[in-house]
Amino acid sequence: MGVSHEVLRQRLENQRARLLEEIKQFRITGRDNLGYGNHQADDATDAFEQAKELSLLQNAERVLAQVETALARFEQGTYGICDRCGDHIDPARLKALPYATLCMSCQQHTERT
Ligand SMILES: [Zn+2]
Structure with missing residues (x-):
């Protein structure tokens, strides 16, 4: 039978809480970095670090949006059903x-096109 949807829902809720916390931390440290940008020699490194952090933040926000979508689908009763073809998604994949x-x-089809 694999993993029940209730377990997956719990995992998604945990993940959402973790992502929200992560994004909050990014915002806090981002503000701090602006205040400490007085070391000229570190500017290049700082810019690189900021770009890296920004991409991590964008990734966290993208995953969060997907997690929110999945949680909304529990409410709609469509969780585990493919958005495109309407088939049941393989439980191993959901796990x-x-x-x-x-x-x-x-x-695979959307990644090819
Ligand atoms: Zn499908």
Whole structure:
């Protein structure tokens, strides 16, 4: 039977809480960095670090949006159903990627096009 949806939902809620915390921390440290930008020699490094952090932040926000979408689908009763073809998503896939909204073949299809 694999993992029940209730377990996956719990995992998604935990993940959402973790991502929200992460994004909050990014925002706090981002503000601090601006205040400490007085070391000229470190400017290049700082810019690089900021770019790296920004991409991490954008990634966290993107995953958060997917997690939110998946949680909303529990409310709608459509969790675990492929967005594109309407088939049930492989439970093993959901276990690995609880916020997946496409089945494996649709996912591969969208990545190709
Ligand atoms: Zn599909």
